[in-house]
Amino acid sequence: MSDSPPRVGVVKFASCDGCQLTLLDLEDHLLEIAKSFDIVEFAEASSRRSPGPYDILFVEGSISTQEQANEILELRTQTAVLVTIGACATAGGVQALRNWADHDEFRSAVYARPEYVDSLATSTPIADHVTVDAELRGCPIDGGQLLELLSAVVAGRRPQIREEAVCLSCKRRGTVCIMAASGAACLGPVTSGGCGAICPAMGRGCYGCFGPVLDANTESLTAWLRASGRSDGEIGRLFAGFTAYAEPFRSVVTRSRAIASEEDPRARE
Amino acid sequence: MTETAARFLARDRLEDLVHALARPGGVEVREVIAPTVEDGAIVHAPIESAAELPRGVRDVQAPGVYRLEETEDELVFAYAVGPHAWKRRLFPPQRTRLTFAGDDGRGAFDAADDASPSRNGDQVVFLGVRACELAAITVQDIVFACGPYTDVSYASARGKAFIAAVQCTHPASTCFCTSMGTGPAVTSGHDLALTEIEDGFVVVAGSNEGVELLESLGLPLADEDRRSSAQAAVRGAADHIERNNVGVDGSLARRLDRFPEHDRWDEVATRCLACTNCTMVCPTCFCSRDIHTSVLGQGEAGAERQWDSCFTVQFGEVAGGNFRRRLRDRYRHWITHKFSTWWQQFDASGCVGCGRCIAWCPVGIDVREEIRAVTEGEHGEDPREGDPFQAREGAQVRAETVGAGDTPGDGVPEPPPVMATVTSARWETADTVTLTIATPPGLDVRPGQFVMATLPGIGAPPISVSRISGAHFEITVRSVGQATAALCALAPGDRLGISGGYGRGWPVDEAEGCDVIVVGGGIGLAPLRPVLDWVLEHRDLHSGVYVYTGARTPDDMIFAAEMADLELRKDVTALRTVDRAGPDWLGPVGVVTQLLDPDAWAGESAVAFVCGPERMMSATLDALLDAGIASDRIWLTTERHMECGVGLCGHCQLGPFFVCKDGPVFDAAQLGPYLGIEGI
Ligand SMILES: Cc1cc2nc3c(=O)[nH]c(=O)nc-3n(C[C@H](O)[C@H](O)[C@H](O)COP(=O)(O)OP(=O)(O)OC[C@H]3O[C@@H](n4cnc5c(N)ncnc54)[C@H](O)[C@@H]3O)c2cc1C
Ligand code: SF4
Ligand code: SF4
Ligand code: SF4
Ligand code: FES
Numbered sequence: 001m002s003d004s005p006p007r008v009g010v011v012k013f014a015s016c017d018g019c020q021l022t023l024l025d026l027e028d029h030l031l032e033i034a035k036s037f038d039i040v041e042f043a044e045a046s047s048r049r050s051p052g053p054y055d056i057l058f059v060e061g062s063i064s065t066q067e068q069a070n071e072i073l074e075l076r077t078q079t080a081v082l083v084t085i086g087a088c089a090t091a092g093g094v095q096a097l098r099n100w101a102d103h104d105e106f107r108s109a110v111y112a113r114p115e116y117v118d119s120l121a122t123s124t125p126i127a128d129h130v131t132v133d134a135e136l137r138g139c140p141i142d143g144g145q146l147l148e149l150l151s152a153v154v155a156g157r158r159p160q161i162r163e164e165a166v167c168l169s170c171k172r173r174g175t176v177c178i179m180a181a182s183g184a185a186c187l188g189p190v191t192s193g194g195c196g197a198i199c200p201a202m203g204r205g206c207y208g209c210f211g212p213v214l215d216a217n218t219e220s221l222t223a224w225l226r227a228s229g230r231s232d233g234e235i236g237r238l239f240a241g242f243t244a245y246a247e248p249f250r251s252v253v254t255r256s257r258a259i260a261s262e263e264d265p266r267a268r269e
Numbered sequence: 270m271t272e273t274a275a276r277f278l279a280r281d282r283l284e285d286l287v288h289a290l291a292r293p294g295g296v297e298v299r300e301v302i303a304p305t306v307e308d309g310a311i312v313h314a315p316i317e318s319a320a321e322l323p324r325g326v327r328d329v330q331a332p333g334v335y336r337l338e339e340t341e342d343e344l345v346f347a348y349a350v351g352p353h354a355w356k357r358r359l360f361p362p363q364r365t366r367l368t369f370a371g372d373d374g375r376g377a378f379d380a381a382d383d384a385s386p387s388r389n390g391d392q393v394v395f396l397g398v399r400a401c402e403l404a405a406i407t408v409q410d411i412v413f414a415c416g417p418y419t420d421v422s423y424a425s426a427r428g429k430a431f432i433a434a435v436q437c438t439h440p441a442s443t444c445f446c447t448s449m450g451t452g453p454a455v456t457s458g459h460d461l462a463l464t465e466i467e468d469g470f471v472v473v474a475g476s477n478e479g480v481e482l483l484e485s486l487g488l489p490l491a492d493e494d495r496r497s498s499a500q501a502a503v504r505g506a507a508d509h510i511e512r513n514n515v516g517v518d519g520s521l522a523r524r525l526d527r528f529p530e531h532d533r534w535d536e537v538a539t540r541c542l543a544c545t546n547c548t549m550v551c552p553t554c555f556c557s558r559d560i561h562t563s564v565l566g567q568g569e570a571g572a573e574r575q576w577d578s579c580f581t582v583q584f585g586e587v588a589g590g591n592f593r594r595r596l597r598d599r600y601r602h603w604i605t606h607k608f609s610t611w612w613q614q615f616d617a618s619g620c621v622g623c624g625r626c627i628a629w630c631p632v633g634i635d636v637r638e639e640i641r642a643v644t645e646g647e648h649g650e651d652p653r654e655g656d657p658f659q660a661r662e663g664a665q666v667r668a669e670t671v672g673a674g675d676t677p678g679d680g681v682p683e684p685p686p687v688m689a690t691v692t693s694a695r696w697e698t699a700d701t702v703t704l705t706i707a708t709p710p711g712l713d714v715r716p717g718q719f720v721m722a723t724l725p726g727i728g729a730p731p732i733s734v735s736r737i738s739g740a741h742f743e744i745t746v747r748s749v750g751q752a753t754a755a756l757c758a759l760a761p762g763d764r765l766g767i768s769g770g771y772g773r774g775w776p777v778d779e780a781e782g783c784d785v786i787v788v789g790g791g792i793g794l795a796p797l798r799p800v801l802d803w804v805l806e807h808r809d810l811h812s813g814v815y816v817y818t819g820a821r822t823p824d825d826m827i828f829a830a831e832m833a834d835l836e837l838r839k840d841v842t843a844l845r846t847v848d849r850a851g852p853d854w855l856g857p858v859g860v861v862t863q864l865l866d867p868d869a870w871a872g873e874s875a876v877a878f879v880c881g882p883e884r885m886m887s888a889t890l891d892a893l894l895d896a897g898i899a900s901d902r903i904w905l906t907t908e909r910h911m912e913c914g915v916g917l918c919g920h921c922q923l924g925p926f927f928v929c930k931d932g933p934v935f936d937a938a939q940l941g942p943y944l945g946i947e948g949i
Contacts, residue, residue: 028567029564029566031566032565033565035566036565036566119620146564147564147565150565151562151563151564151565152563154565155563155726155727156749156753157563157726157727157755158751160560160562162581162583163546163581163582163583164581164582165543165544165545166582167544167545167546167549167631168545168549168576168578168581170574171362171545171546171549171550171576172362172363172549172576173362174312174353174357174362175308176307176308176309176310176312176352177335177352177546177629177631178308178309179333179631180333180334180335180352180628180629180630180631181308181309181335181336182309182336182353183334186631187351187706188544188631189542189544189546189631189632190542190544203308214582215543215582215596216542217539217540217541217543217596219539219544220539220540220541220542220632221631221632222541223540223632224333224631224632248580
């Protein structure tokens, strides 16, 4: 990168804008960000449009239409560092659930004139289409991690984003483990941390927003959940969240749906 | 200390006790941290009144399960340990370790070592500390505060804690303190100890402060009946644990390190989630990492020290590899460390039998079962057959406890890095730089030692000293990642933080009068250079000098000019080899072991110094042993992931050793057995 501030773009595909908003939520640091970066493209914050090239491009959302698939290929050629942000971009998002459904059926159920809807049969993460240089996971992403990434770029160092389970954050903050203390199901042990373990602190099991942690042992966790009386249907739904399409969560969803539908065909619905 | 007799505190005077604990002498100075019910568990939190203690509450614990039940009775201590250990207060999950202030040219580090166990920074009372927890505090005292380096934050917090212990009367099924020799009776380390009986508490003092507090309450002596029911309650707890719970044979568990290849490690790895919960809840686990960071617009922020765990993938990672990549290696490390290698490191057990790791494992893995499965058949019999509860040899936590109220701290405070200036930077190869650094006042480095080369906001990698000369020393750094790349980019005049010299260096004087053999591979030659300097400077004190070095290619050779000069010396045999030759290379091609010439050495009386990749060291070691050199005359230096460099962070463990303080230089008799074990 040259001496002038890096040219930054923020673009979105199939997603809710929540992740882009995380950037605007960094209120205390916006001034500094504006000083350190030249934000040339930011769908959410300005109507200003500017073509590439980009030194850094933040990409929100998954690829779910042919047009988007073409566009991301084009953007990649204009971008030095491509950073995917959020569960949609990194794992396909909650819309990836349609990857398990009958696409045409889905489409005609939702739209009055399905023939006008040019959606692909799957919602897929950006990395399935182009090379990704860095990712910020979560639904939405964590402001702290975003700030760390931006700070690291400016300092010319690698962002300190650790590959470790949600449980570490949970324990560091002193939350009582809800799995042991109430028997609730929690994806924390197999999910990458970064959110600060907010859900268990609110008494709810982790939804897996940050996706599977490296070496996630979903086999063992599902065996434990089954042994504690949960059906395959329930287990499948537990993993069928924001990052369902990321392996090994994807396999759990696929297998649980297969078993559940064998036992009860209606369980698929 | 004046001995005092047991006193009786009636149940309705409990509030007076809490009041007196918080305000000894009538002024409010102390925060009282005590058990209280929160989110379905008994946790530790500050309390204002005895009414906040868990009244009539019982716990039910089993592998992966913790539940509370309510009863009608009035008992406030009728449960075993919960998810919080007192380490949260003494060794907080995250604290600032270093601050960095000042701009580029003159900034400096400072140690931020005043983390406090209480909100107001003052004295604190730990109410409800159990026997196993006191043992765990003693274990952490040994780890953090008994040298050679001390975690000052821990020692200071420890000195601020008044310990009001409670005898266990209602153990859980997960408790096995009797196996580990730590409970259920509190016998030392307390300021006060309470035993709950039907109508109140029998209280004894364990320190002068405790005596004073008891006197200020003006309690009556406990009568014979009450004293004996208190004793019976604790004895009953012990009997209950011994009769109903699964135990551990401490002396068998101590031998876990002998089974690195047991099949059970593969089996347990299919169940373990590597979630780290067991290590997080364990009251003795002490591992941490330092996060060096910077915030946009605010500059360098120093370093945060945060709880870490040997179950994380990064824990054992170094440039180019990971010493415990497989989950089986990580599970094996955890349990072997707790029950076995801890003894070699600290002369104590790392497990106190509190059972937390069993109840709070999300998939109910029970260390007792795992130990049994691995050690089973050790004597050709089930270790629990016969009298299962005979006295278990060697299962006592080290007896000399550090007295309550004392500030343990025989060691040197872990120092902050001192700023030093680079005076020259010389590229050795395309990716390796030698920096000459003006030795900052007070810094003492010896051959074989390393320094933590600290760059504000970037990191503090361990780097060996590659030359010590007068007012300067050198380091030779290969750029393999963030911090090393930044070190390689330093120019004369730039500053960096240095702490050290750390670790055991090369015993250069042992080679006096002997043949000296030096074998180095790649960047491994860097720590060996001070040995060469010393030997050449005192050439007449040594017989033959043999130097064998290897590099990947001729272009990867560090100190190339110096090594070429060495080859020309008549009084030194110096040979170099490369894995792959280039067009200009006329020398040998192949591994460094091919260069060795045992016939030239005076076999038994030679002394060898070796550093390089672990595989190269292993092969060299075999060759040196074959040549008849005794293993305690062969010195090796090895690498492990390091965060602290001074024996506090736990990262650098290799079997029973901390590479940072027991090494990095070891003799082959020590290190040899571990070189061949995968994932240790
Ligand atoms: C006693 C000792 C002496 C050493 N002497 C030298 C030397 O003289 N010259 C030299 O070039 N290198 C030396 N090293 C290796 C050097 O410390 C590592 O290469 C360096 O820490 C990598 O840091 P990084 O930030 O550049 O790499 P990173 O960008 O952090 O990552 C590269 C890899 O190194 C691992 N790593 C990160 N931090 C550490 C750490 N503190 N310790 C070990 N591995 C780590 C990471 O997990 C990662 O796998 C020595 C190591 C030890 C233990
Ligand atoms: S290893 Fe388990 S039982 Fe032993 S002290 Fe740690 S948490 Fe308690
Ligand atoms: S290395 Fe030992 S002390 Fe550190 S987390 Fe693992 S078991 Fe605990
Ligand atoms: S033993 Fe249990 S608590 Fe420990 S890492 Fe494995 S699954 Fe987690
Ligand atoms: S214990 Fe921290 S590096 Fe050795």
